[in-house]
Amino acid sequence: MSASASGRFTQAERFRQCKPGRLPLRTNPRRALPVGTGEGAGKECPRPGSIDRGQGVVGHGCQAVLSDETFKQREGTMLSKSQARLFFLGGTGLFGAAFLALTVDSMRQIPALTHEDRLTEPVARGKRIWEDNNCMGCHTLFGEGAYYAPELTQVVQRRGKPWIAMFLRDPEKMFPGERRMVKYDFTQEQIGDLIAFLEWCGGVNLQGFPPEPPLRALMRPAAVTSAGGTPAPEIYQTICAACHSVGGAGGVVGPALDEVHRRKTREEMLVWIEDPQKIKPGTAMPLIEMTPAQREEIVDYLLSLAATPAPAAPKPQTPAETYE
C-alpha cells in the first residue's frame, strides 16, 4: 500500500478502499467479489481484518487484493477468458465462412431470379436515373427506401405505362393538394428508361412480396364487383381508374362514375374531358392528353353503364370533390 505510510491515500486508492465502518457483506466465497488480477492487484486493503485470505473472500466491495490463483480458480470454474475468446473467434470464423458460401450461391442464382436477360440498356439507364434523383428518399422499391410515398415494385403492372409517363411529367397535376412529389424535368427518353427499370423490377421474383392483402376479399361486398356495360377501354383502365371508381373498383380522388350518365350528356362529357380546367377552373382533375378517338371511347363506355342497374351496395368512400 503505497500511500498508507503517510496516512493518506491517493484518490485512486481511496476509490478502491473498503467502505469505512462496514463489515463484510458477503462471506460466501462463490458470491464474493472476484477481483485482484487487474488494476487493484497487489495492493493491500487499508482495513486489516476484513479479509479472509485463506478463502480469498473480499466481502465488502474491497477492490484491493485477491491472489491471482484464487481469482483464476473462482472465475475459471465456469468459463475462462481464453475459452470465451475461442468462442468469439470460432463462431465468427464459422458463420463468416457460411455467409460467404451462401453469398457465392446467391450470386449464382440471382441472374435467373431477376431475369437478368431482360436487363437491357434502358433498364440500366433507368436505374441510374433512379439513383441520381434519390427516388428511394421517399419511395420504397422491393420494400426498401423511405415511407413517405408509395411502394413502386409493381407500379408498372398496377398503373400501366401511359399513366406513369403522364404522372412523371407533372406529379402535382395528378394528385392536386396531396402530398407533393418533386417535379423533375425528365425528357421523354428518361421517362422511358425509368419505366423500363420499374417494369424490370416488377418482374423480379420477390418470394411473394408485396403480399396479396389477406383481408381484401372480406372487405368488398360481392354485389359491387360486377360492374356492367361494355368492357372498359384501355385508356380508361390505365388513366381514369386511378382516380375514379366504377362498381366500387378504382380510385377515390374523383367521384364514382357509375351514374355520371344521369348527370351529364355525351357532349358535356366530351368537353369536360378535353379540358376540365376550362369548365371548372381549379378542379382537381387534370388535363389529360388524348386523341379525340380515345375520348369518344371513354364516353361510350361511361354511357354504356346506363344499361346496368346501379350497384346496390353503398359507395366505398366519399369522393374528395364532386364536379357538379
Add this chain to the structure above:
Amino acid sequence: MKYRTQKIAYWFFASALVLLSLQLVYGFIMGFARVGYDTLHPWIPFNTARAVHTNLLVVWLLCGFMGAAHFIIPEEAERELEWPWLAHAQLISLLVVGVIAIGCYHFNIWEGRKFLEIPRPLDWLVVVNVLAFLANIGVTLWRGTRHTTTSLVLYMGLLFAALLYLPGMLQVDNQTVDSFYRWWVVHLWVEGVWELIMGGILAYLLIKLTGVDREVIEKWLYIIVGLTFLSGILGTGHHYYFIGTPRYWLWIGGIFSALEPLAFLGMAIFAIAMSKKGGRRHPNRIALTWSLGCAVMAFVGAGFLGMAHTLPSVNRFTHGTLVTAMHGHMAFWGAYAMIVLAMIAYALPLLTGRRLWDTPIANWAFWTSNIGMTAMTGALAVAGITQVNLERRIGLDFLAVQKEIEMHFVGFLLAAALFTLGIALYIVHFCRHGLPTDEALSRAEEDLPADWVPVAK
C-alpha cells in the same frame, strides 16, 4: 485524464453534438411534411431532409466513436496518441466532407441508395479520412505498453467498419445485387461491427465506473461479441427475404436474426450485473446511468423491437412500412446514440477538470430524452401498425392510409419536442464544463475529489 492528447476527444464530442442538433432540425422538417406542412418542399423536399437526417446520424455517431477511441486508446495503451496533428486534421476534414455532402443533397447531387447517399468522389475522401484515423489509433495501440481486450475489440470494430464500407461502393446494374451488398454495409455495421465498438466502449465504462475487475468484464465482452457475430452475420438474411434472392434466406435469415436479441440481452444483463457487483460508488453517477440506460434501451429498441418484425411471416407485411422506422429510431438511439452520450458524460469531467457529475440538469437530460424517444417510438408504432393493417392487410390505397395516420404524427412531433428538450439540456450540461485543459491531467487512475468519501447507499 492521464495523457495530454486525450483532450482531442473533446472536439470530436463537441462536433458530434452539433451534428446531432442539425439532425433533429431535419427530423422536424420531415415530421412537419407528414402532417401537411411541407412549405419547405421547393428547397428541401422530403428525400433531401431524409438523406440529411440519416447521414448526419451516421456521421455524428462515427464522430462520437472516434472521440471515444481518442480518449480510450491512449489510456489503455498507456501512451500519448501517436500523431495529434493528424487527429485534428482528420476531424476537420471529416466535417468538411460531411458539410459538402449535405450541401450536395440540397442540389439533387447524390447517389440515391438509402444510408449511402454520399456522392462517389466524396466516398473516396471518407475512405482516406478513416484510414488516417485508423492509422493514428492503430500505431498508438501497437507501440503502447499494454494491449487490452477492450482496446482490441474497440479497434477491431472500427477497422471492420471501415472495411465493410467498401462493398457498398460496388457499382452494378442489377438492383438486387446492388441491394445485396448495400446490406453488407448497413446491416453488418449496426448488427455486427458497431456492436463491437459499443461493447468495447461499454466494457471500458464499466471497468472505470464499477471498479469490477477487468478480467471479468473482458471475459463477458468476448461472449457478447461472440453472440453478435454468431447470429448477426447470417442474420443479414432478414434483409434478403424479398429482394430477389434465393428462397433459403427466408429460414436462414429468420432463424439467425431471431438469435440476434441474445447479444443485446447479454449486454443488458452484463451491465446490470457488473454495476451490482461493483456497487454504484463512483461519483460520476450520471455516466453510469447513461451506460446502464444504453444497455437496456439497446435491448428494447434493437433486440425486442427488432425481433417483433424479423420473422419472415411478419416481415412480409411490415417490410418497408413505418414499423421499420419505429424500430430504427429506438435501436439507433438505445445502442449507439446512448453509448456515445454515456462516453461523453464519463469523459467530460476528466477532460475539463470540472466535476459537474450528477447535476439536476444532467439527470433531467437523461430522463427527458429517454421518455421523449420512447413516446416517439410509441407514436411510430401506432402509425406503423395501422398502416400495416389498412394498406397491407386490407389493401387500401397508400395515400388514403397515410391520411388516416396523419394524426399520429402530431403525437410523434410532440414527443420529438420533448426528446429535443432532453438533448438541449444535455448540450447545456456539456457547455457548462467549459473547455478541456491540461490542468485536468492527473496520474491517478480516477480523478476523484480528494475529499470524496464513498456514500453507502
